[in-house]
Amino acid sequence: MEIQTTDPLQKSTAVEMKNVDKTFLSDTGIAIKALVNINLTVRQGEFVTIIGPTGCGKTTLLNILAGLNRADNGRVLLAEELQGTQQIAYVFQHYTLFPWRTVMQNVSFGLHMRHVPRRQRKIIVRQLLRQMGLDKFKEAYPHELSGGMRQRTAIAQALALQPKLLLMDEPFGALDDATRGELQLKLIQLQQKHGLTIIFVTHNIDEALILGDKVIIIANQPGSILAEFDIPVPQPRQQTSKEFTDCFLKIRQLLSHYSACQFTRQV
Amino acid sequence: MRNLQKENHRNKTAGDWCKILGWTAVPAILLIFWQYAAMELDQPWIFPSVTKVFEQLLHPLRDHYASGSLAGNTLVSLLRVIIGFVLAAVTGVSLGLLLGSFRHLRFLVEPLIEILRPLCPIAWLPFAIVIFKLRTLPQLFGFDYTKTIFDEIQLGMIFVLFMGGFFPVFTNTLDGVAGVRRNYISLARMLGAHRVQIFLYVYFPAALPMILTGLRQGIGLCWFVIIAAEMMTGASSGIGYLLIYAADQSAMDIVIAAMLIIGAIGSLLNFLTRRAMRASLHWYGKEY
Numbered sequence: 001m002e003i004q005t006t007d008p009l010q011k012s013t014a015v016e017m018k019n020v021d022k023t024f025l026s027d028t029g030i031a032i033k034a035l036v037n038i039n040l041t042v043r044q045g046e047f048v049t050i051i052g053p054t055g056c057g058k059t060t061l062l063n064i065l066a067g068l069n070r071a072d073n074g075r076v077l078l079a080e081e082l083q084g085t086q087q088i089a090y091v092f093q094h095y096t097l098f099p100w101r102t103v104m105q106n107v108s109f110g111l112h113m114r115h116v117p118r119r120q121r122k123i124i125v126r127q128l129l130r131q132m133g134l135d136k137f138k139e140a141y142p143h144e145l146s147g148g149m150r151q152r153t154a155i156a157q158a159l160a161l162q163p164k165l166l167l168m169d170e171p172f173g174a175l176d177d178a179t180r181g182e183l184q185l186k187l188i189q190l191q192q193k194h195g196l197t198i199i200f201v202t203h204n205i206d207e208a209l210i211l212g213d214k215v216i217i218i219a220n221q222p223g224s225i226l227a228e229f230d231i232p233v234p235q236p237r238q239q240t241s242k243e244f245t246d247c248f249l250k251i252r253q254l255l256s257h258y259s260a261c262q263f264t265r266q267v
Numbered sequence: 268m269r270n271l272q273k274e275n276h277r278n279k280t281a282g283d284w285c286k287i288l289g290w291t292a293v294p295a296i297l298l299i300f301w302q303y304a305a306m307e308l309d310q311p312w313i314f315p316s317v318t319k320v321f322e323q324l325l326h327p328l329r330d331h332y333a334s335g336s337l338a339g340n341t342l343v344s345l346l347r348v349i350i351g352f353v354l355a356a357v358t359g360v361s362l363g364l365l366l367g368s369f370r371h372l373r374f375l376v377e378p379l380i381e382i383l384r385p386l387c388p389i390a391w392l393p394f395a396i397v398i399f400k401l402r403t404l405p406q407l408f409g410f411d412y413t414k415t416i417f418d419e420i421q422l423g424m425i426f427v428l429f430m431g432g433f434f435p436v437f438t439n440t441l442d443g444v445a446g447v448r449r450n451y452i453s454l455a456r457m458l459g460a461h462r463v464q465i466f467l468y469v470y471f472p473a474a475l476p477m478i479l480t481g482l483r484q485g486i487g488l489c490w491f492v493i494i495a496a497e498m499m500t501g502a503s504s505g506i507g508y509l510l511i512y513a514a515d516q517s518a519m520d521i522v523i524a525a526m527l528i529i530g531a532i533g534s535l536l537n538f539l540t541r542r543a544m545r546a547s548l549h550w551y552g553k554e555y
Contacts, residue, residue: 068453090457095450099550100472110458113468143553161459 013079014165014197015042015065020074022060033222034060035071040216040225042199044079044164047191049200049212051251057223058201059093062167065199066090082165086114089158093170096154097142103153104129104138110161128156132186148179152186159190166191168200172207184210188235205251209244210237217251219258227254312517323524331521334512335504341528343419344493344505350404350420351428352489356482358429359436363478367444368470384438388431388492389499395423396501419504424496431492435484443477444470476544476551483540490533 017040024032034057042048052058063069064076066088082088097106104125111121129135132152142150151171158166172180188211191198202208208215212231219226229251233243279287298317305316323329327338334340366373399422405413412418447470455469497507506525513521 066457068456086459088457090453092450092454095448096454098451098454098469098472099553100475109455109460109468113455113458113460113464141550143550157458 012043013041013077014044014046014082015079015199016040016075016077017061017065018075018077020061020064020071020076022057022064022069022071024060035064036222036224038074038223038225042197042214044197045195047188047198047200047211047213048216049202049208049214050216050218051202051205051208052218052223053220054203056218056220058218059169060223061218062090062169062199062201065165066167086110086161087163088165088167089161089163090167091151091154091158091169091171093173096171097150097157099142102139102141103134103145103149106142106153107134107156107160109157114161124160125156128160131190132156146179147175148183151175151183155183155187155190159194162194164197166196166198168198170202171200173202173204180207185236187211192235205248205255206239209247209251210239215247215251217254226258227251312519315520315523319520320523320527323520324527331509331513331518332516334509337506337509337521337524337528340504340506340509340525341532343416344497344507345532346416347420347424347505348428348486348489348493351425351493352432352486354425355429355432355485355489356436359433359481359485360440360478363437363440363481364444364466364470364474367441367474368466373441373445380434380437384434386430388427388488389495391427391430392423392496392499392501395426399423399426401501423501424493427496428489428492432485432489435488436478436481439477439481439484440474443474443481446477447473476548479540479544479548483537483544486536486540487533490529490536494529 017038020035020038020040021033022035024034026032038061040061050058050061060069064071068090098109101109107128108121108125111124116124126135129138132155134149134152134156137145137149137153140149142153145153154171172183175183184207187198190196198211200208200211209231215229215231217226217228218224229247231247233241233247237244239245302317305311305314305319308314311319323337327341328336330336335343366376402422403418404420404422404425405411405415405417407422451469451473452465455465460468493505494507494510496502497505498511502508506529510522510525510529513519513525
């Protein structure tokens with residue numbers, strides 16, 4: 001498998017995965033199918049959320065897109081302006097920051113690595129920190145920050161290189177509801193402002209619906225796409241509106257039906 | 268809050284008192300007992316009094332039996348340790364970083380390291396003396412006799428110190444680098460860092476706590492090793508040499524003075540390296 005450099009994609013398509021498979025060998029030598037026959041299209045500027053139970057291969061999917069893992073079979077196509085790693089940013093679930101660097105040094109890491117002059121670096125980073133509400137904490141170290149502040153820093157760090165595609169792996173998984181809601185809003189603002197394409201992994205249906213233009217549901221073992229929903233509700237979304245709850249119920253039903261089937265099959 | 272702290276300050280706990288006593292009364296009692304016992308025994312060539320020992324410590328520049336002074340010999344030992352340790356530290360850290368980040372290289376060298384590492388550094392001394400004879404550092408650079416303290420820096424001693432300092436530094440660095448979380452590497456790569464940059468900005472700072480631990484163990488071990496090495500035949504200077512020479516002359520006051528100096532320098536090295544570690548590693552152990 002090779003990430004293709006030629007561009008047979010339609011103009012508006014950012015990412016396309018065709019028949020992607022990925023199998024891991026566990027330490028004891030058992031083959032574990034992480035992903036089976038994944039077909040996926042993401043348009044430019046689209047906010048795609050992926051839901052699925054823990055261990056269903058969501059992270060593997062992001063890792064393949066980021067170039068950290070390779071698919072065994074199938075093709076991954078990236079739009080021309082996404083070629084080269086710097087166009088893709090990735091926010092991990094854990095260890096998203098370097099603990100020996102301050103907030104400011106963490107955010108400027110990518111720019112530093114690309115030899116952006118110090119003065120220019122400072123201007124970009126200052127602006128980002130202000131946008132994320134981090135100016136007061138710029139000299140703080142990650143261990144001195146709350147979980148929410150850390151994730152803000154992680155997002156700022158990812159955005160510093162002005163990527164076109166942002167991959168996020170359960171970035172708000174460890175946060176309390178209030179902080180999570182706040183960061184979700186912030187993320188939507190950022191996405192609209194920068195015209196970002198975002199692929200966001202979560203196991204929380206609510207979160208997937210609040211953020212996503214499209215919600216993809218992945219089934220467990222082996223990880224394969226169970227369903228895809230377009231969410232036609234405009235932002236900002238009211239979680240109590242009828243359209244929203246309808247979507248929620250539809251996904252809920254699908255998931256419970258699916259897990260019931262799985263259960264009977266196992267029995 | 269502040270009031271509470273003040274109150275705590277006024278009413279010292281039992282623990283506080285024990286700490287204070289441990290630094291004052293306990294050593295004082297020991298000294299008094301020692302002085303009393305020495306005066307009762309009245310055989311200074313076996314057990315000298317406190318006053319005789321401190322009299323030696325107060326005159327560190329006095330020449331003893333043409334073997335030099337306490338201060339001069341201490342300086343020689345320290346200089347040897349510094350040179351040997353710096354060599355060991357530089358090689359240990361760079362090799363550790365290199366092997367830690369290239370797994371295959373590590374597999375190639377690891378068995379060799381595991382055979383050499385448990386070997387007591389002093390066991391290298393006879394070998395080192397045969398190989399290097401009594402050649403000194405200035406002779407290595409083509410000077411015959413410089414009439415400075417460097418004439419006392421024998422290559423054999425440096426070799427043994429190197430063997431003592433290298434392994435703790437090297438193995439700790441190696442473990443530190445090998446233990447760097449994969450996530451930090453992935454993160455750096457996603458942010459566009461290339462190989463050398465990952466090495467400099469991720470592996471090195473992430474492994475720094477372990478590297479410093481290795482350096483601290485290394486310099487402590489070097490100080491042990493030099494004393495032992497100087498007490499062996501072939502040595503002609505250093506505080507360890509003065510100690511064994513004075514013992515042969517039954518000058519126990521000098522022996523004990525030398526012991527106190529060796530102990531004091533050991534604790535000083537430990538204290539300084541611990542301070543340096545704390546200052547540079549406030550984040551360590553607080554990864555989340």
